Amino acid sequence: MQEGGGGGDGMHQLLSILADGEEQARRLLGEVPAAADDQLPLPANKECCRAVAQQLRCTFLKAIAAAKAIEAAAGGGGASGTDSPRSAEESSGAGGVATRVAQDSQGIPKRSRKGLPRWTEKFRIAEASFECTPDDGLSWRKYGQKDILGARFPRGYYRCTYRNTQGCQATKQVQRSDADQAVFDLTYQGEHTCHQKQRPAADAPAVAAARDGGHHPLAATAPIMQEPDVQLLAGLRVETGGLPPSSSFHGHDVSGFSFPCASSAGFLPVELGGQGQLPAGGSCFSPASFASPAVATTLAGSDYFAVTLAGTRGAPGTSELGEVVSAATSSSAAALAVSDYPVYGYHPYQLHQDDDDDLDTLFGHPSSSHGQHGDA
DNA sequence: AAGATTTGACCAGC
DNA sequence: GCTGGTCAAATCTT
Incomplete structure (x- = not known):
């Protein structure tokens, strides 16, 4: 070349x-x-x-x-x-x-996408939602599914719907944890450079209600400068774990997820794990950038949730950053707050800057030895 | 008809 | 050689 x-x-x-x-x-x-x-x-x-x-x-x-x-x-x-x-x-x-x-259309060697920002989120869903997959309100197109060695459930591969038309390189992988079927690992890679509008996550009345109660955290519909960490997280508690607030974290819409299925239910963002970088665009409040590593949601029938975010863009002094966002929900107020607040609910997971494997271990199940895998 | 999903195959990294 | 990620034709859905 x-x-x-x-x-x-x-x-x-x-x-x-x-x-x-x-x-x-x-x-x-x-x-x-x-x-x-x-x-x-x-x-x-x-x-x-x-x-x-x-x-x-x-x-x-x-x-x-x-x-x-x-x-x-x-x-x-x-x-x-x-x-x-x-x-x-x-x-x-x-x-x-x-x-x-x-x-691909951007001339980026496919294997070189390893250099793109990559981060992982874990979501817990209500049991009734096992048939569902997470919906973050963005348009994704599934382009593959593969059985992963040691995993009971296949991994789904998604890319931005507007990849061809706008060259958006964002991709995500969705895999259900074999240790806990209610947990989904969402691995995002690349930031959205397209101009799609993030719609409200489907069938997420609870989330919508939370928004209505305060702000409109969706980047696409909100004016450019919102302070999501203040606005959308009304009522939630988040902890930074003593780390300085990361600019990379501010601005991430943390409320756009849902599981578009019955019982809309409860899905729990369990954890965010970065792989060294956050999506640059994620910190921008414009329709063109909404790759969101952070998550917030309401919990229908859940006691708590925690979000762990790891990884930054490598700024000096913050490369080891990890922000622990945890929240407990009591009764109706499923709120979540980001950083800088005392925690009243705590999730036992820790954050990693590593890869998915590490995240799995957080759930106490290093890859099991189930065999199904490989190409047909 | 257009767009999305499925699924077998290809390919690169380890 | 194995495995994960992606491609792309076939198929399905809207």
């Missing part, structure tokens, strides 16, 4: 500059404490700074994504009018499966 001629260097430089800017914005966000810090009202100018910083960061992220797309188009030689990767591949190759190029 050769670098596309001409603008390659310039584009790299642009990408570098944009990345720097994004990093600076991120640091700025880190400098300005969240409104919830110390439960003190934040001076208006700081609020403004946060707003500007987040907008700035969103802008950089979008620009980076756009530049990458341009670079890919220029360098990959596949600058076809259609953004279908297949059409480009097949038109240039000998055709057929054997000539498939391991790049």
Whole structure:
């Protein structure tokens, strides 16, 4: 694969500059404490700074994504009018499966997606919802399912519905825990760069009720600058585990999930585990960025839930960040609060910055030895 | 008809 | 060679 001629260097430089800017914005966000810090009202100018910083960061992220797309188009030689990767591949190759190029529409080597932000969430659902799968309110398209070695349940592979049309690289994997069928492991990779609007999670009356009681945490419908950690989490308690509030965490919509099925029920975000990075876009409150690693929900018939978030974008001093978000729900108020508040419910899980395997171990079941796996 | 899902096969990393 | 991730044709759904 050769670098596309001409603008390659310039584009790299642009990408570098944009990345720097994004990093600076991120640091700025880190400098300005969240409104919830110390439960003190934040001076208006700081609020403004946060707003500007987040907008700035969103802008950089979008620009980076756009530049990458341009670079890919220029360098990959596949600058076809259609953004279908297949059409480009097949038109240039000998055709057929054997000539498939391991790049997608963004020119990103598929295996290189390991470099994309990746984080894991765990959800517990009510027993009645075992037939359900989590719905985070975003549009995903299932592109595969595979039996995983040692796992009783197959893993589903989803990508953004708008991958082809908008080049959105977000993907997620959904796997039910074999130790607890009510728990789903959701592994997200890549941030949404598309402009889809996050709809309210389907059939989640409880969640909707919580929103109605306060704010509209959905990024897509909310004005650009909201403080989700304050707004959408009214009534919830969250703990940061003594860690500084992460700018990466602020802004993550934590309420968009549901299980679109009967009993709407109770689904419990059990844990978030990062893999070193949070989605950059996740901290932006714009329709274009809503990859949300954090989760909030109401619990129908659940006693508590906890969310553990691990991993940051590697900012100095915060790379080991882990934010423990836990909440207990009593009676009707299924609320959740993010960070900076004392915890009155605590989940026994710990957070990891590691991968899914580690998360599994948190549930006390390292991969069992069930055999079903592999390609047919 | 268009879009989504299913499922067997291919491919890359370990 | 094994395994997980992705592709893509076939099939299903709307």
